[in-house]
Amino acid sequence: MTDKVQLRTLPTQVAGVLIRRIASNGFPDGLAPSESQISQEFNVSRAVAREALKILSSLDMVEIAQGRRVAVRPIAEWDYLSPMLIEWLPQAQVRELLLELHDARVIFEPAICAEAARSLSRNDLARLHEILDAMTAAHEDPDAYLELDLEFHMEICRATRNRILDRFMFSSRWWQSAARRISNQAPHALPIATEQHRAIYEGLLARDPKRAEIAMRVHLEANKVNFLMAQQALAAP
Structure with a gap:
């Protein structure tokens, strides 16, 4: 990958x-x-x-x-959070697991985002705003954008002050990276993703758990659609 x-x-x-x-x-x-x-x-x-x-x-x-x-x-x-499995499992199994990752994130990340809206500090908001600005400037650099994307989601998780959630999110970053490298190949994927991240940020800035939760769910479901589209394009003769 x-x-x-x-x-x-x-x-x-x-x-x-x-x-x-x-x-x-x-x-x-x-x-x-x-x-x-x-x-x-x-x-x-x-x-x-x-x-x-x-x-x-x-x-x-x-x-x-x-x-x-x-x-x-x-x-x-098996320990599916290990990056070794990404590298060595057959590609068909990797694709199945990446889809399962998308489904898992839709289950737990909106809830994480809602909790962050209740607990995040001014410093957390400042850091998220800084990352969002950097993402806007990185639309022509997919690798840099990917790192910023991962950090944005990690910062939201850290804002919950829950160390178990933090370790889970951090441990799954290898799979998240693999999935995003595929979904980011969809047309205009990065600018659209930035606007979705901005909606998440605005929900957090308003300290509105429901708004933040919905924005995160919209973003993650769009990621899955992009992933499936990109997979179909790669599989086309």
């Missing part, structure tokens, strides 16, 4: 291959390769194989039981 060249350690590269296999149901018996099997197949040391399995375990994709038996965990229990 990115054009940047990223260097990967050997355990991470091995883990990436295994992630793709697991996601593609490459182990229908529910058993992933053991440490020794990984070492033999990839011609790597047992230490590298062990670290690769630790990565899979950290993603909740496998469970390493006593006797070194490696069982594939249920797909519903």
Whole structure:
């Protein structure tokens, strides 16, 4: 989902291959390769194989039981907030998850916005206004705009003074970035998004929870429409 060249350690590269296999149901018996099997197949040391399995375990994709038996965990229990899954899951699964992300954000972000309208400070408003001005100036720079977009939503979440919400929003930023890179390809997406962000800001400035909530919902639902349009355009021959 990115054009940047990223260097990967050997355990991470091995883990990436295994992630793709697991996601593609490459182990229908529910058993992933053991440490020794990984070492033999990839011609790597047992230490590298062990670290690769630790990565899979950290993603909740496998469970390493006593006797070194490696069982594939249920797909519903994987750590979908990890950026590794964005990079290595099959593209069809990534697209499904990005749609689920849009639906999830429509459920919780309007409520976050309403809560922020009740609790945000003058400094919070000043920061949001600053970001909004920068977004207006960044319509010709999609990468810069994307960073500002993410920060705008994070600032709203921080204004709730809820650390659990803050960590959840921050942890999902990789998926948010991937989704926005697609939805931003829709015609005039950035100027339209700026006006939608301005409506959100004005609801917050008025300290009107309902107005802010509705503005956020309108924005997020428009994002989903743009995402679907962009996906259709990319899939067209």
